[in-house]
Amino acid sequence: MTYVIGPPAPGKLYPSVEVALADLLRDGMRLMSGGFGLSGIAEACIDEIARRGPRDLTVISNNCGNQGQGLAVLLQKKLVRAVICSYVGGNPDLAEQYLAGTVAVELNPQGTFAERIRAGGAGLGGFFTPVGAGTVVAEGKESRMLDGKLQIFETPLRADLTIIRAQVADRFGNARFHRTARNFSPLMATAATETVLEADTLVDVGAIDPDDVHLPGIYVDRIVHVPRHRDVIEFRTTRPGSQP
Amino acid sequence: MSWSREQMIRRAAAEVRPGMIVNLGIGMPTEVANEIAPGAGVMLQSENGLLGMGPYPYDEQVDPLLINAGKQTVTAVAGASTFDSAASFAMIRGGHVDLAILGGLEVAANGDLANWTVPGKLITGMGGAMDLAAGARRLLVLQSHASKDGKPKLVAKLTLPLTALGCVDRVITELGVFDPTGDGFRCVERAADVTEDQVRALTGAPVAF
Numbered sequence: 322m323t324y325v326i327g328p329p330a331p332g333k334l335y336p337s338v339e340v341a342l343a344d345l346l347r348d349g350m351r352l353m354s355g356g357f358g359l360s361g362i363a364e365a366c367i368d369e370i371a372r373r374g375p376r377d378l379t380v381i382s383n384n385c386g387n388q389g390q391g392l393a394v395l396l397q398k399k400l401v402r403a404v405i406c407s408y409v410g411g412n413p414d415l416a417e418q419y420l421a422g423t424v425a426v427e428l429n430p431q432g433t434f435a436e437r438i439r440a441g442g443a444g445l446g447g448f449f450t451p452v453g454a455g456t457v458v459a460e461g462k463e464s465r466m467l468d469g470k471l472q473i474f475e476t477p478l479r480a481d482l483t484i485i486r487a488q489v490a491d492r493f494g495n496a497r498f499h500r501t502a503r504n505f506s507p508l509m510a511t512a513a514t515e516t517v518l519e520a521d522t523l524v525d526v527g528a529i530d531p532d533d534v535h536l537p538g539i540y541v542d543r544i545v546h547v548p549r550h551r552d553v554i555e556f557r558t559t560r561p562g563s564q565p
Numbered sequence: 566m567s568w569s570r571e572q573m574i575r576r577a578a579a580e581v582r583p584g585m586i587v588n589l590g591i592g593m594p595t596e597v598a599n600e601i602a603p604g605a606g607v608m609l610q611s612e613n614g615l616l617g618m619g620p621y622p623y624d625e626q627v628d629p630l631l632i633n634a635g636k637q638t639v640t641a642v643a644g645a646s647t648f649d650s651a652a653s654f655a656m657i658r659g660g661h662v663d664l665a666i667l668g669g670l671e672v673a674a675n676g677d678l679a680n681w682t683v684p685g686k687l688i689t690g691m692g693g694a695m696d697l698a699a700g701a702r703r704l705l706v707l708q709s710h711a712s713k714d715g716k717p718k719l720v721a722k723l724t725l726p727l728t729a730l731g732c733v734d735r736v737i738t739e740l741g742v743f744d745p746t747g748d749g750f751r752c753v754e755r756a757a758d759v760t761e762d763q764v765r766a767l768t769g770a771p772v773a774f
Contacts, residue, residue, distance in 0.1 A: 357613045357650075358636040360629060383650075387636070410689030411636070419688075428688075431612060432654025432696035439651040452658060452699045455730045458691075471730065500641070501613050502630040505650045535649075552629035555636040558621040 333544050334492050334523075338369040341517050341543045345482050346375040349402075353438070353480040353509040354382040358411070358555050359391045361502030363519050365547045366484035371395055377402040381480055383434065383505055387411045390553055396424065405478065407431040411555070430458060433475055435508060441477035442511025442540075449474055483513035486550070487536065490520035491527070494541025495534045503535060510540040519547040567739040568756045573707060575600050576754075577666055577737050580705050586610055588657065588697055590667035591635045593707050597666055608644070610662055612693040614653045617645025634693065657693070658700040665701030667694065669708035669736065671718050671725050674770040676733040676745040678706060679725035691728070698729035710738035710767050717769030719743060719750055740764050749773060 335341035352370070356362030371394045378401050385404045386393030388411060395401050396414040403425040409415045418424040429437065430452045440448055449472040453459050463474040485506035487496035496518060498506060510516040518536075523546040568576065574593060578600030581587055588610045589595050598620070601607050609618040612634045619640035622628065626640060633639045641647070656662055671679040678698050681691040698704060711717050719736060735753070736743045741764065742754040749771035752764060761774050 357632065360632050360636065406690065408690035408692040410692075416687055428690045430691055430695035431650070431693040432658050432700070435650035435654050450658065452696045452729070454699070456695065456727045458695065498647075500628060500631040500647055501611070501615050503647060503649050504614050507649050508651050554627070554629045554638060555632075556638065557627060558637040558639070559624050559627060560621045562623060564623045564626055 333494055333542065335543050335545050338365045338517070338519065338545050338547070341545050342366065342369050342373070345515055345517070346370060346373050348375050349377045350375060350482060351379045351381065351480040353483040353513055354380065354392055355483070355485040355504060355506030355509050356382065356384075356391065357501065357504045358384050358387045359553045360555070361486060361498070361504060361506065362391045363484040363486040363517070364550050365519050365545065366517055367392060367394065370484075371398060371400075374398060374400055376400050379403040379405065381405045381438070381478055381509075383407050383431065384412060385409070385415050387555060389414060399423075403427070405429065405434075407434045428458075433458070435505060437475055437478040438505065438508045438512045441479040442508060445477055447474055447476045478512060480509070480513040481515070483509040483516040484519075485510055485516065486519045486547070487521070489522040489524055489529065490518055490541070490544055491524050491529055491538070492544065493526050494518060494536075494538030494544055495529050496520065496536040496538075496541065497529060497533060498535050507536040507540075510536055515542045516540055517543045517545065519545045521548060521550065566756065566758045572756075573737055573739060576742065577705060577707055580666070580735070581605070581607055581664065583607065585663040586616070586661065588612065588662050588665045588701065590665070590694070590697070592668045594666040594668055595635065610653075610656060611639070612653055612657065612697070614648050614650060615641060615645060616648070616656070617642045619645070654693070654696050657696050660700060660702050662701045664703045664705060665697045666705045666707060667697060669706035669718070671720055671723050672706055672708070672733050672736050672745060673720055673723045674745050674749050675747055676731040677723050678704070678728045678733050679723045680706070681728050682726050684726065695728055698732045703734050704732050706733050706736045708736065708738060710740045715767065717767055720769035740767065743772070746773070
């Protein structure tokens with residue numbers, strides 16, 4: 322007997338971020354956004370969320386934008402109620418609204434932040450970590466001596482919607498990222514009810530070798546081909562001369 | 566005479582052994598990279614998902630999606646790898662990074678480190694500082710020995726918010742090299758012409774020479 326499984330039925334590919342996000346945005350939702358600072362962010366999705374303007378968002382992102390750009394636009398439009406992140410430096414919009422008391426900020430050690438998202442996507446109830454033990458991060462958390470080290474219990478993070486960008490994706494959602502643009506994106510894709518991926522390049526199913534897939538398509542719900550990105554560089558550092 | 570910033574950076578680079586995996590913090594520690602001998606087989610780890618970080622790119626090499634933890638454009642050396650943030654911090658937390666060099670605000674005699682925030686100043690967040698401090702196999706701190714008005718930054722007990730407990734192995738300041746010993750510091754090396762009395766006067770805990 323022979324039988325054929327796949328390729329998967331079409332249905333994940335959307336013509337634009339407007340259409341892909343149309344029925345996914347609502348007030349009070351929890352939004353995860355990949356990227357490190359402004360590098361590797363889902364620019365088209367962020368622009369569309371800013372245009373649509375859902376309010377009272379909880380944003381889960383390492384930086385929540387920077388230098389007035391990226392997710393900082395959502396802050397400027399006063400759409401954000403709370404931010405869960407690891408670093409707010411270089412983000413005056415967040416600092417200002419945090420100090421004014423209009424946005425709640427929950428700071429996490431960066432590795433704890435990443436692992437909480439991983440745990441959220443992996444069906445775990447949380448984990449113990451030595452990072453943050455004895456510090457302000459440990460306040461109100463269960464702690465135990467494990468392996469001779471004081472460790473604190475951290476809970477998983479999940480979201481209603483994750484928005485990420487990849488360098489290349491196929492129609493099933495298998496994706497590859499470029500260089501340090503991977504960061505939190507594949508983790509966040511696992512930890513949300515819906516994941517929307519904007520891909521620089523869209524390829525046929527089978528074009529990405531199975532061994533080269535960074536994010537398996539099981540975690541991606543909607544795909545949009547977004548060939549152009551602004552790719553704002555926060556600090557353009559170079560060395561003198563030219564490439565030998 | 567106390568060490569200059571450049572001398573401190575060179576002294577820190579001397580702690581980097583061939584073949585080590587090293588993570589350099591933002592600021593002065595980043596500059597240690599310039600003093601590591603090429604060919605030493607040292608791989609630099611960048612918390613945002615890069616093992617094998619190279620120097621800044623030539624102008625035409627700039628890639629907006631290849632950056633370091635300070636969001637500066639960088640390059641990747643031959644043999645480099647990229648990975649997600651959970652994998653990156655598994656390396657850091659799991660003790661796979663041989664040496665981390667971080668900036669400091671205060672180090673206590675028991676090895677406690679404060680380097681992420683000062684009460685009353687604009688908060689920036691800890692980023693990866695707590696993970697690196699708690700997880701690196703060996704932690705070297707580069708910082709000034711005392712404030713401008715002479716307040717010690719090597720202390721018996723921290724006055725600033727903790728980054729990680731008992732994590733510091735060695736501190737390099739403009740006065741020399743100091744290892745926390747539990748109830749004080751051992752002076753491993755002194756800058757030329759700096760006296761034991763000068764060190765004692767600017768240190769907030771007992772110093773052994």
